[in-house]
Amino acid sequence: MVNCQPASEDTWRQKLWRIMRAALAAVDPEQAVLRFLGREGQHLRVGGTEYDLDRLERIYLVGAGKAAVPMAKAVCRLLGDALSAVVINVKRGYILPAEEMQAIQAGLRCPFEVIEAGHPTPDEAGLRGAQRMAQLLAGTTERDLVICVISGGGSALLTLPVEGVSLADLQALTDALLRSGATINEINTVRKHLSRVKGGGLARLAYPARVVALILSDVVGSPLDVIASGPTVPDPTTFADAWQVLARYSLLDKVPPQVRSYLERGVAGQAPETPKPGDPIFERVQNLIVGSNELAALAAVEQARKEGLNSLLLTTYLEGEAREVGKVAAALAKELLRNGRPLPCPACLVMGGETTVTVRGSGTGGRNQELALAAAIALAGWEGTMVGTLATDGSDGPTDAAGAIATGQTIHRAQELGLNPLAFLENNDSYRFFQALGDLVVTGPTNTNVNDLLFILGWQAG
């Protein structure tokens, strides 16, 4: 038995809340970009690389994603006077208040072109924005710099089909692939070969300019070729791979004829392959992850230590059915409490990733809240433990909560209110369960998304 300090549950709730806030602050899109960009006079620092603005002819700012506006805002704050053009595609409604938009524009000597586009279904607005970017990039020289801001949703928002293929064709293709049971990787293999921007296409358009891609990752593990379909990243897949995906799911006769004929030409070497690893294009490209689940999780660990807790990041690849992962979280909490493993109490374990919910009931909830409910059930009576969950975009499932807090007292408190925890879990009704207890985690929209975080605390010898 280890020496754990007793304290009221409220103290630990407040600590956890500050830990969550620190995690979110680390991946705030504007702050995240500013953490990796610096400017002194005419010197621009990006990560470890320096750019001499005096030796650059033009600087373009392009990009797409739900966080495009705050990311672009950060770039404009630093480089406003030096930018030659700004064009970004953002999800409809994901802009800043008019006042703030005007303030950004005021710092620029070019138009702040923000195109509100369709997501998750691409639309003509997004297409127009992408065409505008392609037009800009087509005129670049090696004395130009293209800064590209990329975040979740960028794949749908940055759509530019190859010659002869329409938006409607792409939509019909995507529908057919989704219905066929193809994996998301397989779907992306096909779509990259029908796009002028995905799968390294944007980098090719920008060549020979230098490209700095600032990436806010919404994909577990942050694989660069997957986030927003990797517009500035080599594509390891081929036309033959794309063709095989359609063949594997018997879709060759079901996709639009323009799609089929373009892929056919590609396989025959009559259409340009996506740029591959080793292509000299990428010698001009710097891809930088400015925000990710990992960065948020590490910030949480740091804050936990400031709060006096021993802390450890266990994984950023978490997946699985939420209610089962909740049991594993409870198992980790029990070991913290009883045996001070893997860290002496008070301690906070952090896990990141994204779980799933197989919906069987008709309640209201999300994967994070359901995970917390399952953890609460497994932790009933285990005083001195806490499990907290957080969807970093502030919206877990179709709810206005980001997650929930479960403790060893949750089930007891629920029963006192006449709530049957198992019935709420059965009905996927975690939102209403935690709402009744006042244990929802509510952050409001965060303008960022780096998946989910899970916090496991133990503080008091049982």
Next chain:
Amino acid sequence: MVNCQPASEDTWRQKLWRIMRAALAAVDPEQAVLRFLGREGQHLRVGGTEYDLDRLERIYLVGAGKAAVPMAKAVCRLLGDALSAVVINVKRGYILPAEEMQAIQAGLRCPFEVIEAGHPTPDEAGLRGAQRMAQLLAGTTERDLVICVISGGGSALLTLPVEGVSLADLQALTDALLRSGATINEINTVRKHLSRVKGGGLARLAYPARVVALILSDVVGSPLDVIASGPTVPDPTTFADAWQVLARYSLLDKVPPQVRSYLERGVAGQAPETPKPGDPIFERVQNLIVGSNELAALAAVEQARKEGLNSLLLTTYLEGEAREVGKVAAALAKELLRNGRPLPCPACLVMGGETTVTVRGSGTGGRNQELALAAAIALAGWEGTMVGTLATDGSDGPTDAAGAIATGQTIHRAQELGLNPLAFLENNDSYRFFQALGDLVVTGPTNTNVNDLLFILGWQAG
């Protein structure tokens, strides 16, 4: 990216095999008892306590459980000449070869009474053995020492109903409780109040003798009052609790009338309560866990370190649906490999507990093998990772394998053999999947059971 040393997968399989062997050796019933007992001349050391054999009148060895024979053997090796009587109940077939049984007897000056009894359904043989123990213990004085060996299965094997209640009554009660949906804790609350040995009953029978209980835990978390229904441990539950369980599940009119009337008398204070925490009986009792999931897991961590791996025990409370826990195991392996967290590679994380399988298919497998199959699917292509599983009794589900080994290459190798991993998982057919690959973990019967162990390895930068 951390500095991980490359090496062939085989090296790591061999290391993992030695780690598994070390874990099993730590909980071998005979060795486990000898680790906690020592004798020098007429001094017997049990844990930190010393007993002067010259000041003891009689030493009795009693007990029950699947591991009762090897545990008793260890005690006989040390104290054979000093024992006045030996009576143990063991599951039918769980004895040693005749030669070994005779060798044990040869070291004694009393009969080595081993009763082979029914499990999981108690039978008359078990009842006779328990009566014989009760008869022995009834005659003890404070100058006597009772050594009690307790292991998994002890609850069914050590059955002694209260006056007026028959074995058949108990069986009918248990059937009704199981069908009602009562939890195992609720079932045990009722059964403890109908037994003369469970719930501290054995300690009361032995009083005023001193009692040393040597316990091999087969329950996750090793709660003393739950293992074999806690024959030497205070019972916090009451007749009123037992009555409420029957009422809660509307069983008061469905259980045998003798059961109902005995509990009714108990609630009215006309039958003896089980001994409670604080009862002076327990001042004479020393309960010692000689083997548990925790001890096995710690031995594994120690061996992993000897093998040159950084190692950490994450939990001994693991539970959840096996295939979902497998995804969490894979998530931990990925983080080890990619980011060297929570430990730099090469590293081995250890988790203990017991997962469950919701059977939907018609295949052959067990929770450990199914966990490994799910982990293999999630780890496809992640070279430099390994997940291994082990049922410490050597038999996972209804199979002759204890678990399986999954690596980043498993799925590729399976596909080369024409096996569809998802189809095997769907059909709960993990045994045949790993059998085809030669990746089953086969230990043979281990004569011990401290639930399951899960090993997560990462060794090579991806």
